[in-house]
Amino acid sequence: MTGRTMTAIIAGGLAAPALLAVAWFTLLAPKLDEEAAIDLGHGDYALQGTDGQPFTEDTLRGAPTAVFFGFAHCPEVCPTTLGDIDLWQAELVEAGEAPLRTYFVTVDPERDTVEMIGDYVGWVPGVVGVSGTREEIDKAIRAFRVFAAKVPLEGGDYTMDHSAFVLLFDDRGNFFEPIRYQEELESAMAKIRRVMAM
Structure with a gap:
């Protein structure tokens, strides 16, 4: 050869x-x-919103929706994202448009009761906090294919590592696209206006 x-x-x-x-x-x-x-967001999870309504797969239908998974003891990502959401809502209102229906789902239900998560997100217009049992939260985490894991800290405390994007859904409950963590305002607003125009 x-x-x-x-x-x-x-x-x-x-x-x-x-x-x-x-x-x-x-x-x-x-x-x-x-x-x-x-199939993103589809599943048999049954959680409770701070608006007194259940949060299920059916909740995603009827209007464009944003969903973010976080927790009230979050040191940076969650407050930053809530600040971004507040800015998005202000941009929409200023333009005479309807606010974006938004849900903040806790990944830490052991500490984040419905009442606590309601206090945590209450300052941002249009945001509904969501909590429930550990079992139902885990079902939602799987349904939305987000990441969440407990990270032990010194002294027996813990924090949560979790996905840092906002998921957009159309009015039929179908996944549209994500907004990245700290995505530029112009880009995020373009995505929001596209899903709201569908």
């Missing part, structure tokens, strides 16, 4: 996995992501 033949065989052997990788990232993975997004 000549060196040239061996080189061709090796090149061919390397090309096949490369082509499979390209096919995965350009054809198969996006399709799987789209299929997963179709």
